[in-house]
Amino acid sequence: MSIADTANNNPYEDDFPTQKAILGMDMPMRLDCGAELSNFSIAYETYGTLNADKSNAILVTHALTGDQFVAGVNPVTGKAGWWSIMVGPGKPIDTDRYFVICTNVLGGCMGTSGPAAVNPETNEPWGVDFPVITIGDMVRAQALLLDEMGIETLFSVVGGSMGGMQALEWAAAYPERVFSCVPIATAATHSAQNIAFYEVGRQAIMADPDWCDGHYLKAGKKPRSGVSVARMAAHITYMSEAALTQKFGRRLQDREKVTFGFEADFQIESYLRHQGNSFVERFDANSYLYVTRAMDYFDLATTHGSGRLADVFKGTEIRFCVVSFSSDWHYLPEESRVIVRGLTGAGANVSYVDVVSDKGHDAFLLEEPAFERVMRGFLEDAARKRGLIDE
Amino acid sequence: MSIADTANNNPYEDDFPTQKAILGMDMPMRLDCGAELSNFSIAYETYGTLNADKSNAILVTHALTGDQFVAGVNPVTGKAGWWSIMVGPGKPIDTDRYFVICTNVLGGCMGTSGPAAVNPETNEPWGVDFPVITIGDMVRAQALLLDEMGIETLFSVVGGSMGGMQALEWAAAYPERVFSCVPIATAATHSAQNIAFYEVGRQAIMADPDWCDGHYLKAGKKPRSGVSVARMAAHITYMSEAALTQKFGRRLQDREKVTFGFEADFQIESYLRHQGNSFVERFDANSYLYVTRAMDYFDLATTHGSGRLADVFKGTEIRFCVVSFSSDWHYLPEESRVIVRGLTGAGANVSYVDVVSDKGHDAFLLEEPAFERVMRGFLEDAARKRGLIDE
Incomplete structure (x- = not known):
């Protein structure tokens, strides 16, 4: 084959x-x-x-x-x-x-x-x-x-x-x-800051029991929560503070008052959760580890020069x-x-x-x-x- | 009692x-x-x-x-x-x-x-x-x-x-x-950015199966990985990019070359993992949810004025x-x-x-x-x- x-x-x-x-x-x-x-x-x-x-x-x-x-x-x-x-x-x-x-x-x-x-x-x-x-x-x-x-x-x-x-x-x-x-x-x-952010994501994925030490596909599982948290953390870095304030600010999600709980009260929360959950469907958890690691290792001047x-x-x-x-x-x-x-x-x-x-x-x-x-x-x-x- | x-x-x-x-x-x-x-x-x-x-x-x-x-x-x-x-x-x-x-x-x-x-x-x-x-x-x-x-x-x-x-x-x-x-x-x-960062931490905690829907103490468990990831994500926001570069840069941890793996090659990684792991010992996961939520809800001008x-x-x-x-x-x-x-x-x-x-x-x-x-x-x-x- x-x-x-x-x-x-x-x-x-x-x-x-x-x-x-x-x-x-x-x-x-x-x-x-x-x-x-x-x-x-x-x-x-x-x-x-x-x-x-x-x-x-x-x-x-x-x-x-x-x-x-x-x-x-x-x-x-x-x-x-x-x-x-x-x-x-x-x-x-x-x-x-x-x-x-x-x-x-x-x-x-x-x-x-x-x-x-x-x-x-x-x-x-x-x-x-x-x-x-x-x-x-x-x-x-x-x-x-x-x-x-x-x-x-x-x-x-x-x-x-x-x-x-x-x-x-x-x-x-x-x-x-x-x-x-x-x-x-x-x-x-x-x-260092970017290594740090991606390390948070990798730790979130590898901490998910459904990661199965990296062999979740064999096990028929998917580390959904880990990937979702990784994506949420990374996604914050893709937007400016000003853009987040402008786009979401402190606006609430489909409600007039906060719920005094841990549901997604704020639009920014439900937006991030949605980003996390939809990412799980389209991206492989291990690929996320590998590709972020490739970025961490990138150091052009050291690899190609003095x-x-x-x-x-x-x-x-x-x-x-x-x-x-x-x-x-x-x-x-x-x-x-x-x-x-x-x-x-x-x-x-x-x-x-x-x-x-x-x-x-x-x-x-x-x-x-x-x-x-x-x-x-x-x-x-x-x-x-x-x-x-x-x- | x-x-x-x-x-x-x-x-x-x-x-x-x-x-x-x-x-x-x-x-x-x-x-x-x-x-x-x-x-x-x-x-x-x-x-x-x-x-x-x-x-x-x-x-x-x-x-x-x-x-x-x-x-x-x-x-x-x-x-x-x-x-x-x-x-x-x-x-x-x-x-x-x-x-x-x-x-x-x-x-x-x-x-x-x-x-x-x-x-x-x-x-x-x-x-x-x-x-x-x-x-x-x-x-x-x-x-x-x-x-x-x-x-x-x-x-x-x-x-x-x-x-x-x-x-x-x-x-x-x-x-x-x-x-x-x-x-x-x-x-x-x-x-919005700060709500976002703390929401990542909360999601990491609540996604940990050992969180037990919030009743891990009754179950004799502790959502260690979730709390650790939450702490790592938050900790990055406490330091400036310049401070991270100065303190860690791309220096490797106890090794001369990268390992081409997912261990903590970089000092910043092992520092963050240590921050995460030691935090688990001293802080309650649910307290982290409650206290970050209190911050999210803080809005002085709305609570006390027009x-x-x-x-x-x-x-x-x-x-x-x-x-x-x-x-x-x-x-x-x-x-x-x-x-x-x-x-x-x-x-x-x-x-x-x-x-x-x-x-x-x-x-x-x-x-x-x-x-x-x-x-x-x-x-x-x-x-x-x-x-x-x-x-």
């Missing part, structure tokens, strides 16, 4: 239609942890048309809980893709002009191999026997997929949050394969556009400025925009006209330089 | 020596939720000597997880009291001059009646049958204790965080019984000193400024200091010389006005 046959046993996948490549068949992929992965799946979607010289490909990299359905309609949810504001015909990432690829990250749970997939050696779900992966591993797998597609160089790699980490990793690991790079609302390394970002990117010819959002406290604008200083120190071609927004970290996923203008302008300019648009 | 006899069944108390008053004996205390509480215990400590005209009493009010052992040695932990930096002979809250009282809040678990205490009607631990209490109820119980002590007027009521809410509540509910008031690192109402703080304090003769800390993101300096604007609008006598500190919310508990000078100066000046020091 090959991975391709068994992959549909992944309960988070449910036979939804997505493209899938089986990689590491001739030669296993070496992971940063030292393990090797062979015959693994990368689920992906493409939008637009690859041009004749294969020079118009944009890899969009997704965040922690994102997926490959970046534009159009997500066949699982029936809703718009997670970045359809930004990606589509006539949009800033214009699928009339660019060929957009988005892969579900290694360790994810939307068709790509991860802890919820079946281990071909045991024919049972990997669970926590799946090797721990890094942002570097995610990107290495994406590079193998591009090899399969015959795409040598990306016109751009674009991503927000953990997607921004992948974009930076691409620029560091494959400088010759990247023409331009747009790291958004991200950091070159995970801060500890200095400027050394990592020395002599790079990639065109960078770094974007932060003023009210983002998950990945602070200062963390983007650290990237910009490193790039500048490396003599790189770098633009930086701190978009004034009160929407917090989530701003990169929401309607922010200034951000859209920056994306469109930067990509159009790069497209001219790349010969995709007549100068 | 009276509450006084059974109170030692509280597993969080373990016979440690503390003073205790049984209140609500002649007349039950009416709670904001509508229930009545009779024969309830208030555990408290005092430091210094009450003067002849009983005009030198300072009530220090504690934060969420604080207790009555504000100074000297905490007999439970054997360590210094939680504010011994601030309270003691020669300290800014000088026990050579002032008579300091600190009570464990109603709903707490250090000897005061709360969900871990025994319900005299059933002779079993209250658990979640204990009525939901408010900051107003906590203060009402403190006022009854002062009645018992024959103290008509407090020279000052001083508290940080939830202690600051109690201080403000005192000023609003008993303006004639308060000469001065020092709300520190607090807010006049709980923000929704405007200026109306709450109109005509007050209390001398106020409001203190915030620049890097506090749990109770933002802006929330202190809201209090100051309300007081100023009410024509109150108010000083305000935003102490520049990188220590975050916890700064009020830590060594901050500028803060100590402010406290000493404000109290000495008020003491002169009060005739406790010769002008």
Whole structure:
């Protein structure tokens, strides 16, 4: 039985239609942890048309809980893709002009191999026997997929949050394969505060008895409460204090007075509970552990250099556009400025925009006209330089 | 069996020596939720000597997880009291001059009646049958204790965080019984973000199967993991991002390389796990629910006025000193400024200091010389006005 046959046993996948490549068949992929992965799946979607010289490909990299359905309609949810504001015909990432690829990250749970997939050696779900992966591993797998597609160089790699980490990793690991790079609302390394928040989530999941020491799928269980609490804790960090106040304040949920109890009296409580409960349905608990761990381990300057970002990117010819959002406290604008200083120190071609927004970290996923203008302008300019648009 | 006899069944108390008053004996205390509480215990400590005209009493009010052992040695932990930096002979809250009282809040678990205490009607631990209490109820119980002590007027009521809410509540509910008031690192109402953080903690506790629907004491259990996760989530909010970076950064715990696993690789992880695990030993899970709920419900302007703080304090003769800390993101300096604007609008006598500190919310508990000078100066000046020091 090959991975391709068994992959549909992944309960988070449910036979939804997505493209899938089986990689590491001739030669296993070496992971940063030292393990090797062979015959693994990368689920992906493409939008637009690859041009004749294969020079118009944009890899969009997704965040922690994102997926490959970046534009159009997500066949699982029936809703718009997670970045359809930004990606589509006539949009800033214009699928009339660019060929957009988005892969579900290694360790994810939307068709790509991860802890919820079946281990071909045991024919049972990997669970926590799946090797721990890094942002570097995610990107290495994406590079193998591009090899399969015959795409040598990306016109751009674009991503927000953990997607921004992948974009930076691409620029560091494959400088010759990247023409331009747009790291958004991200950091070159995970801060203590972010490690802390994700550690709370992991502890919540691992404390849930239904986690079954990581083998809940085998046991036919699901650590629902743990995942829900993890999601609630993380979700708070995605919004600014101002946005929470504006959106919810102290407004009560379907009642005129507090109940003097522990039900969801306040709208913010029922909103968070809903976020937690609905997340359980669409995301694998172990994937949450693996993908947050990959973020914790991300430290670009240490992995690729002497500890200095400027050394990592020395002599790079990639065109960078770094974007932060003023009210983002998950990945602070200062963390983007650290990237910009490193790039500048490396003599790189770098633009930086701190978009004034009160929407917090989530701003990169929401309607922010200034951000859209920056994306469109930067990509159009790069497209001219790349010969995709007549100068 | 009276509450006084059974109170030692509280597993969080373990016979440690503390003073205790049984209140609500002649007349039950009416709670904001509508229930009545009779024969309830208030555990408290005092430091210094009450003067002849009983005009030198300072009530220090504690934060969420604080207790009555504000100074000297905490007999439970054997360590210094939680504010011994601030309270003691020669300290800014000088026990050579002032008579300091600190009570464990109603709903707490250090000897005061709360969900871990025994319900005299059933002779079993209250658990979640204990009525939901408010900051107003906590203060009402403190006022009854002062009645018992024959103290008509407090020279000052001083508290940080939830202690600051109690201080403000005192000023609003008993303006004639308060000469001065020092709300520190607090807010006049709980923000959506803070409700959200505490809701995460409550959900973590209530999701733990060992919570037993709130009756774990009867069942001989303890929701250890839930309480630990709740504490971890809250603890992050007590420190600034800068303090976390400075104290922990990405330093590893007793190892040279990451383990590619889910153990505590990073110091911040093992620190948080330790915070969580040790908290379980000293704090009752249900108390955590009750006391955080009291904070969520706190909304001074709505409870005591038309929704405007200026109306709450109109005509007050209390001398106020409001203190915030620049890097506090749990109770933002802006929330202190809201209090100051309300007081100023009410024509109150108010000083305000935003102490520049990188220590975050916890700064009020830590060594901050500028803060100590402010406290000493404000109290000495008020003491002169009060005739406790010769002008």
